[in-house]
Amino acid sequence: MARIKPKQLLIQSKTKKSPTRISYSTIVTWNLIVVLVVLSSYATYRHWHYRPILETEMDLPRTEHVGRSDDFTKTSRPSYAVMDTGKGSITIEIYKEASADVVDRFVSLCKRNHFKGMPFRHVIKNFVIQGGDFDFNGAAQEWILKAKASGENALSPKHEAFMIGTTKNPNNKGFDLFITTAPIPDLNDKLIVFGQVINGQDIVQEIEEVDTDEHYQPKTPIGIINITLKQEI
Structure with missing residues (x-):
């Protein structure tokens, strides 16, 4: 096998692309999105989980009683x-x-x-x-x-x-x-x-x-x- 000369190796190394680096702002943005999704899901869970208890304690009308007419x-x-x-x-x-x-x-x-x-x-x-x-x-x-x-x-x-x-x-x-x-x-x-x-x-x-x-x-x-x-x- 023919040996590659040092000069040719230098030329090939210059032509190879270095790996793409993710910017710091992109990382922060995605982290914020993940946090917001988690918080929103947790708030929704608490609302529906504790709603029957709050209605009982505060004597609030249930949905089926709303809108009674004369x-x-x-x-x-x-x-x-x-x-x-x-x-x-x-x-x-x-x-x-x-x-x-x-x-x-x-x-x-x-x-x-x-x-x-x-x-x-x-x-x-x-x-x-x-x-x-x-x-x-x-x-x-x-x-x-x-x-x-x-x-x-x-x-x-x-x-x-x-x-x-x-x-x-x-x-x-x-x-x-x-x-x-x-x-x-x-x-x-x-x-x-x-x-x-x-x-x-x-x-x-x-x-x-x-x-x-x-x-x-x-x-x-x-x-x-x-x-x-x-x-x-």
């Missing part, structure tokens, strides 16, 4: 109220589309037994039965005169007999109940209707027939024993 409130209200009276039971359907303030207040008072032992203060034949917290003497005669004068007016479903409502006066701090015993054309001007008697109309009529004095107050006391709320009947 429909939930409507469906959670009782659908019926059973009014036990001295003459028998009257079943009332509570209108879910009625005034929310009135319905919620009525339900709250029923739960607190507010109506327990409450008398029917006024009984006006072919008009209304009234029980509750307010006097009705002067208004009773005014209502009767208006009802007779406008008896030929067109009636809507809310003017029918056996509707249940309360007065519209916003200054009243109590709560009175009215059960109509006949169609009343100007009912919407006086009451906020929030329900209807669906069973026990005969009991309403029996109460309507009690003897009253000149102020439409029953001569023999008769009243509400209690009101029980029900979701189904």
